[in-house]
Structure formats: structure tokens, C-alpha cells
Amino acid sequence: MEVVGKVLMINYEKCTGCRLCELVCSVMHEGVSNPSRSRIQVVKWESEGLYVPISCQQCQDAPCVNVCPVKAISRDETLDFVKVDYDVCIGCRACVSACPFGAMSFDVIAKKVIKCDLCDGDPQCVRFCEIGALEYVDADRVSVFKKRDAAQRLSAAEKEAAALQAQL
Amino acid sequence: MALNRKIGYIDLSTGKIETKPIPLDIRRKFLGGRGLDAYLLYNHTEKGIDPLGPKNVLMLSAGILGATLASASARTHIMAKSPLTDLLGSANMGGFFAPELRWAGFDHLVIKGKAKNPVYLWIHNGEIEIRDASNLWGKTVTETQWTIREELGDEDVKCAVIGPAGENLVRYANVMTGIKDSAGRSGMGAVMGSKNLKAVAARGTMDIKIAHPMDALDYNKRFIDQIVSAKVNQTQGTLGTPFIWGATNCWGGIRTRNFQYNQCEYADDIEPERIDEICTETMGPYHMAGCFGCQVHCRAQYKIPSGPYAGKYDEGPEYTSQGAFGGEPDCKNAVTVLTGNHLVDQWGVDNLEIGSLISWAMELYEEGILTSKDTDGLDLRFGNDEALLEMIRRIVFREGWLGDTLAEGGIRASEKIGKNSFEYLVQVKGMSNLHSDERATPALALGIATGSRGSDHLRSRPAIDLYHLPEEVLRRIYGNPVPYDGPLSSEHTSYVGKSWMVFWQELCYMGVDCLGICKYHTTFLGATLPNFEDWTKVLYYNTGLEMSPTDIWEIAERSYNIERLYNLREGLTRDDPKKGDTLNHRYFDEPCRRGAPDVIGAKIDRKKFNKMIDEYYEHHGWDENGVPTPETLKRLGINKEPSHLL
Numbered sequence: 001m002e003v004v005g006k007v008l009m010i011n012y013e014k015c016t017g018c019r020l021c022e023l024v025c026s027v028m029h030e031g032v033s034n035p036s037r038s039r040i041q042v043v044k045w046e047s048e049g050l051y052v053p054i055s056c057q058q059c060q061d062a063p064c065v066n067v068c069p070v071k072a073i074s075r076d077e078t079l080d081f082v083k084v085d086y087d088v089c090i091g092c093r094a095c096v097s098a099c100p101f102g103a104m105s106f107d108v109i110a111k112k113v114i115k116c117d118l119c120d121g122d123p124q125c126v127r128f129c130e131i132g133a134l135e136y137v138d139a140d141r142v143s144v145f146k147k148r149d150a151a152q153r154l155s156a157a158e159k160e161a162a163a164l165q166a167q168l
Numbered sequence: 169m170a171l172n173r174k175i176g177y178i179d180l181s182t183g184k185i186e187t188k189p190i191p192l193d194i195r196r197k198f199l200g201g202r203g204l205d206a207y208l209l210y211n212h213t214e215k216g217i218d219p220l221g222p223k224n225v226l227m228l229s230a231g232i233l234g235a236t237l238a239s240a241s242a243r244t245h246i247m248a249k250s251p252l253t254d255l256l257g258s259a260n261m262g263g264f265f266a267p268e269l270r271w272a273g274f275d276h277l278v279i280k281g282k283a284k285n286p287v288y289l290w291i292h293n294g295e296i297e298i299r300d301a302s303n304l305w306g307k308t309v310t311e312t313q314w315t316i317r318e319e320l321g322d323e324d325v326k327c328a329v330i331g332p333a334g335e336n337l338v339r340y341a342n343v344m345t346g347i348k349d350s351a352g353r354s355g356m357g358a359v360m361g362s363k364n365l366k367a368v369a370a371r372g373t374m375d376i377k378i379a380h381p382m383d384a385l386d387y388n389k390r391f392i393d394q395i396v397s398a399k400v401n402q403t404q405g406t407l408g409t410p411f412i413w414g415a416t417n418c419w420g421g422i423r424t425r426n427f428q429y430n431q432c433e434y435a436d437d438i439e440p441e442r443i444d445e446i447c448t449e450t451m452g453p454y455h456m457a458g459c460f461g462c463q464v465h466c467r468a469q470y471k472i473p474s475g476p477y478a479g480k481y482d483e484g485p486e487y488t489s490q491g492a493f494g495g496e497p498d499c500k501n502a503v504t505v506l507t508g509n510h511l512v513d514q515w516g517v518d519n520l521e522i523g524s525l526i527s528w529a530m531e532l533y534e535e536g537i538l539t540s541k542d543t544d545g546l547d548l549r550f551g552n553d554e555a556l557l558e559m560i561r562r563i564v565f566r567e568g569w570l571g572d573t574l575a576e577g578g579i580r581a582s583e584k585i586g587k588n589s590f591e592y593l594v595q596v597k598g599m600s601n602l603h604s605d606e607r608a609t610p611a612l613a614l615g616i617a618t619g620s621r622g623s624d625h626l627r628s629r630p631a632i633d634l635y636h637l638p639e640e641v642l643r644r645i646y647g648n649p650v651p652y653d654g655p656l657s658s659e660h661t662s663y664v665g666k667s668w669m670v671f672w673q674e675l676c677y678m679g680v681d682c683l684g685i686c687k688y689h690t691t692f693l694g695a696t697l698p699n700f701e702d703w704t705k706v707l708y709y710n711t712g713l714e715m716s717p718t719d720i721w722e723i724a725e726r727s728y729n730i731e732r733l734y735n736l737r738e739g740l741t742r743d744d745p746k747k748g749d750t751l752n753h754r755y756f757d758e759p760c761r762r763g764a765p766d767v768i769g770a771k772i773d774r775k776k777f778n779k780m781i782d783e784y785y786e787h788h789g790w791d792e793n794g795v796p797t798p799e800t801l802k803r804l805g806i807n808k809e810p811s812h813l814l
Contacts, residue, residue, distance in 0.1 A: 016465040018458035019264070023237065027385060032375035033170075033235045034271060044323075046346060047310060049451060049469040049481060109375060124385065130396055130463040131454075 005080030007139045008116065008123055010053050014133035017044055017051035021125035021134060028124045029117075030110070037107050039116040040125050040134075053134065055125075056103040056116040058082050064095035064104055064115075080139075081118050089113065170236055170376050170711040171195060173275035175208075175814060176296050178289060180363055181222060181281030185296045190275060194814060195713070197805065199720075200275055201231035202258065202681035203727030205247040208278055209256070210734050211810040219251035219355075220337060220362040222282035228269075228328060228343075228368060229276040231684015235267035235376055235460070236710040237388040239395060240686040242266060242460035244328060244345070250354040250621070251339045251362070252521070252577045253598040255735045255747065258621040259342075259356045261328075262459035263349030265370065266684060268326035272372030279363065288316065288327075288367040293374055301366040305335060308514040309344045316369050325371045331516025333564045334361035339577040340521035340599075344513070348467070348483040349459070352518040354599060354621050355577075379712030387709050391698060392463050398694035404466040405456060409487040410440035412693075416604060417495075420763015423605040424495045425550050426524075426531040427594050427754050430605035431762035432495040437502045443485065446473055446502060457483065464688050475503050477510055485509035491603025492523020497530055498550040507557060515564045524600035525574050525581070526559045528593055537587050544568045579746050590745075594752050596623035597740070601752075607760050608770035609633065611666035614780045618670065618749045620731040626687060628674035632695045634660050645691060646672050649700045649717030661766055663776040667783035678724035679703060726804040729788070729796050733809060742781070742794045749781055749794060 019042050022035035030037050040055040058081045065073045065082060072088035073095060075081070084095075095104045095113055107114045116123075118136075126136045137145075177186040190204070198204040205227040217223040227247040234241050244266040250257025269275070273294040286301040304312050309331040317325050326345060333341035334357030341357030342350040351357075360366075378384050395401055403411045416422050417432055424432040436442060447455040450471035458465035472480045485493075485505050493508030494500055512519045526548075532538040533548040540547070546568075548555050562571025573581045579598045582590040594601045599622030606613040611633045612625075619627035632645075642656045646669060656665035673691070676699055680690050683703060691699045700717035707713050707720075740747050755772045762768065782792065789800030801807040 013452065014454045016456055016458040018460060018462050018465065020461045020463065023235070023461055024385060024388075027237060027378050027381045030375070031381040032377050033237070033267075034373065034375045036271075036373035037375075047314070047481060049347075049455075049457060049483070051457070108373065127389065128392070128463075130392065131465065 005139050006121075006136055007058065007142060008055060008118065008126065009135045009137050009142050009145070010055065011133050011135070012052040014131050015042065015051040015053055016131055016133070017042060020128050021053060024124040024128045028119055029114070034109075037109060037114065039105070039114055041105075054101055054103055056082060057101060058116075063098040063100060067094045067098040069094060079118055079121055082115070083117060084113060084115060086112060170232070170378070171713070173230070173270055174273060175276040175278060176274050176291070177278045177280070178296060178298070179281045180279065180283040180287065180298070180365065183298055185298070187294075187296070188814065190814070195232065197723065198727055199232045199682035199723055201229050201243070201684045202245045202247065202260070202678065203723060204276060204682070205229050205245055205258070206727050206730040206734065208276065208814065209247050209249070210730050211812050211814065212278060212280070213249060215737050217249060219249040219254060219257070219359060222280075222363070224249050224359055224362070226279040226356070226359050226363065226365075227276060228279070230266035230270050231682060232275075233706065233710055234275070234684040235270045236378060237384040238683065238685050238706045238710060239388060239391050240459060240462035240464065240689050241684055242462060243681070243684045243686060244269070244351065245681055245684070246343050246351045246356045248356055248359040249738070251337070251358045252355040253622045253747075255597055255738050255740060256621050256731050257354035257356055257359065258731075259351035259353045260626075260681060261343070261345060261349045261351040262686060263326075263345040264460045265326045265328050265345040265349075267460045268370040268372060270372070270376055271374055272370045273374050277368065279365065282362065283364040286364050286366050288365065288369060290320070291368065291370040291372075293372050304366045306332065308332065309516045310347060310514065312367055313346075316367060320369065320371070322371055325369050327367045327369045329367040329516070330357040330360045331514060333515050333517035334358055335366075336564065336566050336575065337361050338517055338564060338566070338575040339580070340518040342516045342518055344516050347481075348509075348513045350513070350516075350518070352520065353624060355518075357516055378710055380709045384709035387705055391702065391706065394696070394698055395689050396463050398696050400694040401464045401688060404688060404693075405464050407440040407444050408456070408466045408468040408484070410443050410468075410485065410490055412487045413438070413490045414440045420608065420760060420767040421605050422491065422495050423594070423603050425498050426496060426527040426592065427752070427758070428531070429762055430607065430760040430767065432498070432500065433762070435494065435500045438490050438494040438500055438505050442502055443470075443505070444468070446470055446506065449473065459686065462686065464686075466688065470506060472506050472510060473503060475507055477507050480510055482506070482510045482513055484513070486519075488520045488602065489523075492519045493556060496523055496527035496603045497556045499553045499556055501553055504553040504556065508560060511557065511560050517560075517564055520602060521577075521600050522560055522563055524594065524603065525563075525578055526556055528578065528600075529559070529570065529574060531592050532585065532589055535592070537589050537592075538570070538585065543570050591753065594754065596751060597747055599623045605760065607755055607772055608763070608767040609660050610663045610772060610777065610780065611660070611669050613751060613755060613772050613777065614666055614784060615670045615673070617751050618781070618784060620728065620735060627677060628670045629692070630666070630669040630673045631693050632691065633666070633669060635695065636660065637695055641695065645695060649721050661770060663773070663780055667780045668787060671784055671787040674728060675721055675724035676700070678728050679720050682723060682727060683707070722804065726806055729800065729804055729806060730809065732788075732790070732794070732796060733806075736795060740794070751777075
């Protein structure tokens with residue numbers, strides 16, 4: 001049977017903005033607390049109370065893979081994610097420029113590009129996100145959850161409309 | 169590593185900046201945060217200085233676990249001589265400032281002198297710069313922060329700032345960060361204002377090395393599970409601190425109409441569920457936010473639903489705003505609470521203090537001690553929502569005789585108002601009490617009477633005393649890390665053993681404040697939450713420091729004794745109604761009028777209260793006047809303070 005692969009699903013509406021994901025990511029990968037070295041980052045509009053975690057989307061036709069001049073970036077077959085081979089990488093940052101999400105970062109201390117590697121299948125950001133803004137799910141589930149949400153909204157709207165009609 | 173963060177000394181008068189490391193033996197004596205701040209305050213200030221003069225010294229700090237995997241390692245501590253109490257000033261805030269300060273290379277800032285013109289500090293990867301802030305003067309709390317970010321071209325800059333209240337030297341002005349995180353007690357914002365210091369901006373990308381990263385991750389997971397499994401924290405995470413209002417008001421622990429009643433009746437509109445409804449309506453189902461690294465996420469987001477400020481975004485309101493703008497002035501209107509909360513957040517003033525003082529003025533007005541001439545025609549009756557909100561504005565901008573008078577704090581205001589106004593002022597050491605009513609709970613009454621920063625519920629409150637836990641459970645909590653076999657009582661109206669509970673909680677909260685984590689993550693509102701023993705592991709995995717639970721206990725004791733020495737030096741005496749370890753006479757003379765059967769009629773028994781104080785002093789190793797004995801100081805290694813090591 002073919003492996004579907006799992007993805008990091010981000011539901012930003014749930015995000016409380018605490019940035020624990022950034023902390024555990026930098027500790028897991030670098031042994032330090034330093035959000036600037038985290039593979040995931042929470043973008044905030046504080047004056048509106050809006051927090052959006054941004055991490056690699058593991059694109060199928062990934063611009064970073066396409067743009068890499070030395071073919072250091074490829075797709076990992078077991079975990080189905082985009083990975084960087086640091087033995088080949090020359091640190092030119094072409095991938096940083098190409099990524100449409102800003103999810104490819106440059107670590108100024110280690111002097112290398114960094115991106116989400118799903119922590120070998122146990123993403124620490126997911127492990128620590130109690131509210132469930134980050135989840136690690138089978139790829140096909142992502143749209144199922146969204147469908148369910150949309151269906152819920154539709155049915156609620158329909159019920160509301162029916163109730164309004166009954167009042168007329 | 170986590171221990172290599174430095175102290176920055178900044179003299180605003182001369183512009184001199186100096187940086188020093190924190191020696192390991194000092195870490196072992198005070199850890200960091202509030203403990204080390206207390207040491208620095210005692211060492212760097214002279215006796216009797218003017219809190220709003222250039223000789224006062226302002227400390228800003230992160231805890232030793234700030235920004236580490238310690239769960240909610242977010243707290244910033246601020247200390248200076250208080251312009252409100254003329255004793256120890258100390259305040260603490262959540263948010264994201266302290267972690268950023270640590271990533272920028274610093275644990276403590278010691279700010280002296282006074283700048284000629286408005287300035288702000290820019291702390292960036294080991295560097296400290298004094299910058300012009302004349303364009304920031306007059307700006308609100310959030311405007312200031314967004315302008316600094318724009319000026320520095322970095323959205324991730326975190327700032328500790330003052331609003332107009334701090335500039336106007338309102339003696340209980342806040343230092344704030346983010347939308348609503350407030351170091352809100354004892355007027356630290358006024359000290360910043362007096363130094364012409366509008367803000368401290370920090371941004372850093374320096375590593376904090378975690379000593380044992382994988383163990384730290386695993387232990388933090390366990391720690392978080394323990395913290396979020398507590399029902400009390402799950403409730404905090406859905407309703408925020410307003411849930412405490414509901415729980416406390418039902419039995420009669422909320423003071424209303426200043427101090428006339430101990431329960432707020434017909435207050436459905438400010439019940440936690442109603443406030444949650446407004447948050448859901450204006451911000452959607454996921455409207456709870458968290459401080460750095462915290463999974464409790466007790467901070468609600470809302471927009472004001474109607475009125476002159478309709479549509480304005482803010483966070484909270486906390487339990488304190490419900491009391492300050494709801495129960496105490498008897499306004500009981502959600503929109504008033506949310507609006508009042510927004511005003512104090514934008515202007516940077518202590519909601520608790522301003523609400524309590526306005527309620528006090530309302531009682532004086534109804535008693536005829538203040539007249540409409542004093543209020544410039546404002547009808548300052550209880551229940552007048554518009555007068556309440558207008559009074560907040562007048563105080564912050566020192567408008568009118570009463571606004572200017574109340575901006576001076578309760579004791580100074582009572583001296584100006586005269587007559588018997590002081591008798592109505594519900595304060596300890598010059599700081600107003602929280603809106604909770606402690607007449608039926610001797611342990612809580614003892615806590616506010618003895619708090620080292622004046623009346624306060626976050627200094628030593630044994631909140632779990634209200635849960636009637638079996639004595640066996642109490643012994644397991646309060647008998648560690650140092651053995652205790654004296655009396656303990658599960659009955660919240662009892663005086664038995666309460667002095668030990670207050671003493672224990674005092675050291676527990678001091679521990680938390682030195683570590684730089686949040687009090688909701690320890691034995692405060694939940695009996696199952698971590699304390700001393702768990703901290704040793706968090707400390708070891710994150711910093712590599714090996715300490716025993718009793719080591720941390722002793723550090724807390726040492727730090728608390730330094731605070732005591734400071735207060736004694738500045739004039740604290742046991743029974744002084746303005747500067748002592750005592751309560752307003754109303755606690756002893758006026759019985760509770762409402763509440764549960766065991767609360768109605770309750771008041772504090774003066775004799776038993778004094779006995780509690782005696783016992784409490786004894787636990788601390790202080791004499792009958794509350795002065796640490798030479799043996800105590802020697803045991804804690806602080807018999808030669810000030811030692812001027814840093």
C-alpha cells in the first residue's frame with residue numbers, strides 16, 4: 001500500500017500566540033532557546049490579536065527544490081518532506097528568496113539555511129501545542145477537517161435563515 | 169548558557185553605560201529576577217531618598233529561567249523605591265519582554281539618574297543605547313510600542329513602556345508591555361516617568377544554551393501536563409481570571425461600594441460567562457491568548473461592544489478590572505468594565521489602585537466628606553458609570569482638584585482631603601487592597617497585612633485555604649521542603665496555622681519571581697501544581713545548576729529578608745496604620761453583611777490577628793517588632809548587607 005504521508009496542519013485561528021513552538025523547535029534542533037533559529041515562527045498582528053504560525057508547506061512542486069543550483073534540496077521519501085542535504089548545500093540562500101511563505105530561513109549563527117524537517121516524524125511543535133493549533137495528520141485529512149468546518153457553518157446559516165423565515 | 173546573561177548599569181544623568189557579568193555565587197544566593205533585584209535595590213539606594221528623584225534606582229529583570237523550557241518563563245520583574253508607599257516598590261508582568269531581554273543578552277538593568285529630555289533605551293544583542301524619545305512623549309502604551317518598532321524597522325522589538333500616567337507621575341502608574349501586560353503595582357511607571365524614561369526596547373538573537381536539551385523538553389512536557397491538567401487552569405484557559413470573580417462573589421468575598429458590602433448583588437452583566445460571551449461575539453470562539461511559552465492562555469481578547477469606545481480591541485479584562493470598575497464602584501455593567509480596562513491599558517495606570525481610590529472617593533462623596541465643589545460638579549455617586557470613567561481620565565491627566573489629589577495615592581490624598589477620610593481608605597502601607605474582602609478569611613487578611621510591597625494578593629495569598637482540603641493534604645503541601653509539624657486547619661474562617669501557610673506561600677511566590685515564571689504554574693490557585701521540588705529539576709535541565717528544594721527555599725527566605733531590611737530602613741514599623749503590618753480598622757470593626765452563613769457577621773478578631781502576626785514573625789526569625797534577628801541574618805548570610813558585590 002502506498003504511504004499517504006503526514007503533514008503539519010496549522011489552524012491559525014486556534015493559535016494563542018505563545019510561541020512555545022518556536023522555543024521547542026530551537027531547543028530540539030540547536031539545543032538553545034533562540035526563536036531566530038526556529039523552523040517555525042508565529043507572525044503577529046498584536047493590535048488585532050491575530051497570530052499566524054508559519055512553517056514549511058512541504059510543497060509538491062517546491063520552488064526551493066527547483067531553484068537550488070547544486071540540487072541540495074530534495075523530497076524525503078519516508079516522511080514525505082522537503083529536506084536539505086547540508087553536505088551539498090553551499091549556503092547561497094537562493095531557496096530563501098524563492099520560498100513564497102518565508103518558511104526557509106537563514107540561521108545567522110550556524111550560517112546555514114534552515115527549514116522544518118518534521119523532527120523525524122515527531123514534530124515537537126505539535127507535541128507541545130496544547131490548544132491544537134498545530135497538528136500532525138494524514139495528508140488527506142486536512143481537507144476533510146476544512147469540509148467539516150465549512151459544512152458546520154453552512155448548516156448553522158441555513159438553520160438561522162429558517163428561523164428568521166419562521167418569524168416573518 | 170542560561171547563566172551568562174549580564175547586568176547593564178545605565179546612568180541617565182551622565183549617559184554612562186556599564187555591563188557586568190553575574191557571578192555564580194550571587195546566582196546561588198539570589199537566583200535572579202525579584203531576589204537579585206531586591207539585593208541590587210538595597211545596595212544601590214540610600215535611605216530616605218525621594219522615589220521620584222534622580223537618586224531612585226529602577227531595576228528591570230528577567231528570572232533565571234526566563235525564555236527557557238520552564239513553562240511560562242515570561243515574567244519581567246521591576247523594582248525601585250515606591251512613590252506610592254515610600255517603601256519597597258515591586259511589580260511583575262507577563263508578555264514577551266523578559267525573554268526578548270534575555271535573547272538580547274541581559275538579565276538585569278539597573279537604571280539610575282534622570283535624563284534631561286525624554287529618552288528610551290535600545291537593548292540589542294549585548295549593546296545598550298540611549299535614544300531620543302521626544303516624539304514618543306504623550307503617546308499611549310500601544311502607540312509608543314508601534315512607533316518604536318517603526319523607528320527601529322523591526323516588528324519583533326519588545327518594549328516595556330509607560331503611558332501618559334507615568335509621564336504625569338501618577339503615583340501608581342504602570343510599566344507595560346504589549347496590549348495589556350502590566351507591572352501594575354506600586355507605581356514603577358511613575359519612577360520611569362520621573363527619569364524621563366519613556367521605554368525600554370529589546371530585541372535579540374543570541375542563544376540561550378539549554379544545559380540538557382532533550383531532558384528539558386521531556387520534563388517540560390510533564391510539567392505542562394501537570395499544569396494544564398489542573399481544573400483551575402483549564403477554567404482560566406477558557407474564562408480567564410474573571411472566573412475567580414464568580415467563584416468568590418458567591419460566598420461573599422468581593423467588596424462592593426468601597427467596603428460597605430462583601431458581595432456584589434444583581435451583577436449578572438459582569439459575571440465571567442457574560443464577559444466570555446462578549447469575547448466570543450467580538451473575537452470568535454478562539455479568543456484566548458497566552459504569554460510566552462504558556463499553555464494556560466488565560467488572557468481573553470475582546471472588542472468593546474458599544475459606547476464611545478465601541479470596536480476598540482483590548483485584552484483581559486482581568487479579575488481586578490471586574491472589581492475595580494464593576495463591584496467596588498457598584499457599576500455592574502460589562503461595557504463599563506471593558507471600557508475602563510481599555511482606558512487604563514492605554515494610559516498605563518494600575519486598574520486596581522485607581523478603581524479602589526475612586527470607590528473610596530465615592531464613599532467620601534456620599535458621606536459628605538467630599539462635596540460637588542471638590543469634584544468640580546461631577547456627581548461621584550456609587551453606580552455612576554460615566555463619573556467613574558471620567559474620574560479615571562481626570563486622575564491620569566491630573567485634571568481638577570480631585571483628579572490631581574487622587575493621582576497622589578490614598579495616603580497623600582487623605583491628608584489633603586482631611587476630616588476622617590483616612591478611616592475609609594482600604595489600604596496597607598499606602599497601597600489599596602484588591603477588591604476581595606478578607607474579613608471571613610484570616611489567612612488572606614494576614615497575607616495582605618504583611619505583604620512586602622503593601623496590600624497585595626500576589627505576595628503570599630494562600631488561595632487554596634478556601635478549598636477546605638483535608639489536613640493530611642495540607643501537611644503534604646505545607647510540610648515541604650522544610651518540615652512543619654505545627655497546627656494547620658482546613659477551615660478558612662480559622663486562625664489556626666494560617667501564619668505558616670502565609671509564610672510558606674510568601675517563599676513560594678518569591679521562588680517563582682526569582683525563577684521568572686508565572687504564579688498560575690505553582691501552588692496558588694491549584695493544590696496540585698508544581699513547587700520547590702519540581703523547580704530543582706527545571707533549573708537543572710535548563711541551566712545545569714544543581715540545587716535542592718531547601719536551597720531554593722533558603723534563597724527565597726534570604727531575598728524576602730532583604731526586602732524586609734529595605735522596608736525597615738525606609739520606616740516600616742509593626743503597628744503604623746500607614747506603614748505597618750496592619751489593616752484598616754474596618755476589618756476589625758465592621759462585620760460582613762452578606763454572603764454564606766459562615767461569612768455573614770464575620771470580622772477579624774484583633775487579638776487573634778495580632779497573635780497570627782507574632783507567629784508569622786517567629787516563622788521568619790524576626791523579633792516581636794518584625795525585625796530580623798541577628799541569628800536569622802547570619803544564618804542566611806546577609807548580616808553584612810549592603811555588601812556592594814554588584
